[in-house]
Amino acid sequence: MPKSKRDKKISLTKTDKKGLALKQKIVEDVRNCVEKFSSIYVFTYRNMRNELMKDVREQWKPSRFFFGKNKVIGVGLGRNKEEEVADDLHKLSRCLKGQCALLFTDSPKDEVIEWFESYSCEDFARSGCVVDKTVTLPEGALKQFPHSMEPYLRQLGMPTKLERGVVTLIKEFEVCKEGGVLTPEQAKILEFLGHRLAVFKLDLRAAWIKGSGFERLDGKSEDNDENMNEDEDN
Template structure:
């Protein structure tokens, strides 16, 4: 049977998988940064917002370099044990690269780094699945913050609404979200319409390394770290 001459749909959005070359690039870039900067920190984050993180990174561009990606690849770059570490004592850093973590190499003094991270806080709208910080309940009656054109949309979000002489109103009390419970897609949309920002993007320092020195942050302060390998502090 002859092949069909009909036009075939070709997907142009396919992206090449990040393979060995990409991982080697990260390893080499991180090792190069270790020679260019005096200290390296592990940090963790909550409610990551890529755009806001990019803005924070740009503020420190002249003094620091951030790495955010595969923890395993970053561990390989630093060395996981004393036998394969690329700098003395830096394998201790690898132990803290777990979960939502990243690295920042910097020439800033540690008190400046600590103050920058502690002060950084950006508020944003909560996303689906995040935990509500408070209970939000709308009482029965007129919804003056919404226009009558929004009635069909609000109905789709599960809100018991109706039009009364051109005014949108709730026919019964409605709980948008409950404190401590995951936020549904519908609740996330309503909270955005209400202008309630329940998510806070924060960065937390975990540990710090510089040549001959390794410290761990405990309750917002630096403390000495005792290695499981040799018992040195």
């Protein structure tokens, strides 16, 4: 009986025993999922929110989402044709660049693509986020804020004062500028104002389906993966 591709022993990078054991477990988990599920998808993510991702996992049960170090997951799939645990999986492994993860599922491809294209969730932008919108507040009363917040708003950089117990901007104030990187103070002000400038989104990059093999889903060629800098790895 021919030896299963899954039984191949692949050496991992030199590390301590605890770290090595964890990497070996990840590799084994990936290989178990390859056997268990009929298809695998590589997807990228923007503005990751753990609480929202938890809901996504619930929606997709019993499918399995897999986050981790790209290089270690790549070992589990097979980094080249000689190492791959199933035909064409090394092509999927090449797509593991930057912020990305895997979805193992038995759901039909059309259903997977439709869900990923339609899913997005707005949330408050965090410090360090690049915003795509300018938010400016006109001079005048800010009646949405209680008077007790006025000192804190000034600490955040807003030119405010109390006029007859009402929080008031004494001049026009630009909270953030399109293309700018948010400071912690700007992020907090936007949250107070209720402006959700971040979108949590998952985008499909590629797929591997048993019996069909590898397929690119983002319109890019396989050459893009080979030319990408490995420093983009998580």
